[in-house]
Amino acid sequence: MTSTDTAPFPHVVVVGGGFAGFHAARAARRRLGRNGRVTIVNPTNYFLYLPLLPEVAVGILDPRRIAVPLPAALRGVELVLGTVDAIDVAERRIGYVDPEGCRGELDYDRLVLAAGSVNKLLPVPGVTEHAHGFRGLPEALYLRDHITRQVELAATATDPQERAARCTFVVVGAGYTGTEVAAQGPAFTAALARGLPQLRDQRLRWILLDVAPRVLPGLDERLARTADTVLRERGVEVCMGRSVQEATHDGVELTDGGGHVPTRSLIWCVGVRPDPLIESLGLETAKGRLVVDPDLSVPGHPDVFAAGDAAAVPDLTRPGEVTAMTAQHAQRQGMLAGRNVVASLGRDRLRRYKHHDLGFVVDLGGADAAANPLRIPLSGLPAKIVTRGYHLLSMPGNRLRTAADWVLDAVLRRQAVHLDLVRAASVPLDTASPELPRTAGAARDC
Structure with a gap:
């Protein structure tokens, strides 16, 4: 039975x-204390620290470092494993499918929708079939295995054209993720090739594409220049104002007369779109995002x-605009x-969201980074120290383990091994959740 607003133990579902x-679940738990329940519904039992995902893909960090267990980090918060696929705001009830395909329901007094985002898709022929996104651990693990496998297959290829294609890696999207992947990729493939004498004279190509006029569009131009310089110094072919026109198994056709690039690796980092769950609610949206008031409540639904x-x-710092889709916000x-x-339970007044960006950090691998903490532009080693310090402070756990991996990477060679734990079919580009696809027909009552 759904409890009421005046019930002594209200139920908050995130x-x-x-x-x-x-952070919503943690804040609610702390404020409610023992006077209410907080439940978080998530497909996995961990919080994923997305900014360090590129370092998993290139073998710097163990994937467990950026996966912080929710039960340990959110003491007192009930965890329900599942993917939410139905919400009845009138009845104050959500429906979900657990990892084994069983259906479940939860009643709530207050609901926080923080479903996040999925890969942004563009109507480019062949992309959904031949590209792979970069939104979760399965995709990062697949990419690490895929890159390792391509370099090793190139070493045994007898056809020079096939060898060149397997040694060419195309990254689409010059935002945070794409720039970091393209910047860190060359060192990874070079380390793999060093152990393969057949590739001693083989060129390892990394190509970064984006329709924008420069890398890191929308950020401070000084950060963009720093990143662009580092990319080019590492041999990355930075192709701005150009993207993929068509993708096939053998390569990609570029726009604006860029020609055909033979490759077996198309890494899709063009951005994100809100989780499709949001548009299925029947509530007002703006570009797929749920319209909310400045206090984050949904108009007409004060309990959501x-x-x-x-x-x-x-x-509120830019009237008429909405906040960007960033981890900081x-x-x-x-x-x-x-x-x-x-506060909406009658315990305090609601506050409005107003936040000025404190700056951004971009890790470019090695001793390079770009950062502008408090609008102070930094590059090189100072930016690297700030960047890694920021990540360690922002992570809700695993700080010592992450720092230890960084130290080991600085003094030891990376392990050139592909575990083949994630197959390509398990990480399609067009999916709302790599861990558990939204397939209503697959759910069953258990």
Whole structure:
């Protein structure tokens, strides 16, 4: 039975365990204390620290380092493993499918929607069949295995054209993720090739594509220049104003007369779109994001709040705009959502979200990075120290293990091994959740 607003133990349900959901659940738990329940619904039992995902893909970090167990990090919060696929705002009830395909339901008094985002798709022929995104651990593990396998297959290839194609890696999207992958990739493939005498004179190509005029569009131009310089110094072919026109098994056709590039590796980092769950609710959206008031509540539904990539939060620092889909905003919105859901139970006044960006950090691998903390532009080693310090402070756990991996990577050779734990079919580009696809027909009552 659904409890009422005046019940002594209200139930707060948080959908999603990313930056927004994690911090919303933690804030709500702290404010409710023993006077209520907080439940978080997530397909996996961990919070994924997405900014360090590229370092998993190139073998710097063990994947467990950026996967912080939710039960340990959110003491007192009930974890329900499942993918939410139905929400009845009138009945205050959500429906979900657990990892074994069984259906379940939860009633709530207050709901926080923090479902996050999925890969952004473009109507480019062949991309969904031949490209792979970069949104979760399965994709990062697949990419690490795939790159390792391509280099090793190239070493045994007798056809020079096949060898060249297997040694060519195309990254589409020059935002945070694409830039970091392209910057760190050359060192990874060079380390793999060093152990293969057949590739001693083979060129290892990394190509970065984006329709934008420069890398890191939308960020400070000085950060973009630093990143562009590092990329080119490492031999990355930076092709701005150009993208993929068509993708096939054997390569990609570029726009604007860029010609055909033979490759077996198309890495899709063009951005994200809100989780499709949001548009299925029948509530007002803006570009797929749920429209909310400045206090993160959904208009007409004071018991529902939304934060992070799933919400079109008004940016009070830029009237008429909404906040960007960044981890920095998601984390702070999650904290406010957790506070406001408790306040909405009559315990305090609701506060509006207003946040000025504190700067950005971009890890470019090796001793290179670009950062502008408090709008102070940094590059090289100082930026690297700030970048890694920021990540360690932002992670809700595994800090010592992550730092230890960084130290080991600096003094030891990376392990050139592909475990083949994730197959290509398990990480399709067009999916709402790599761990558990949204297939209503596959669910069953258990």
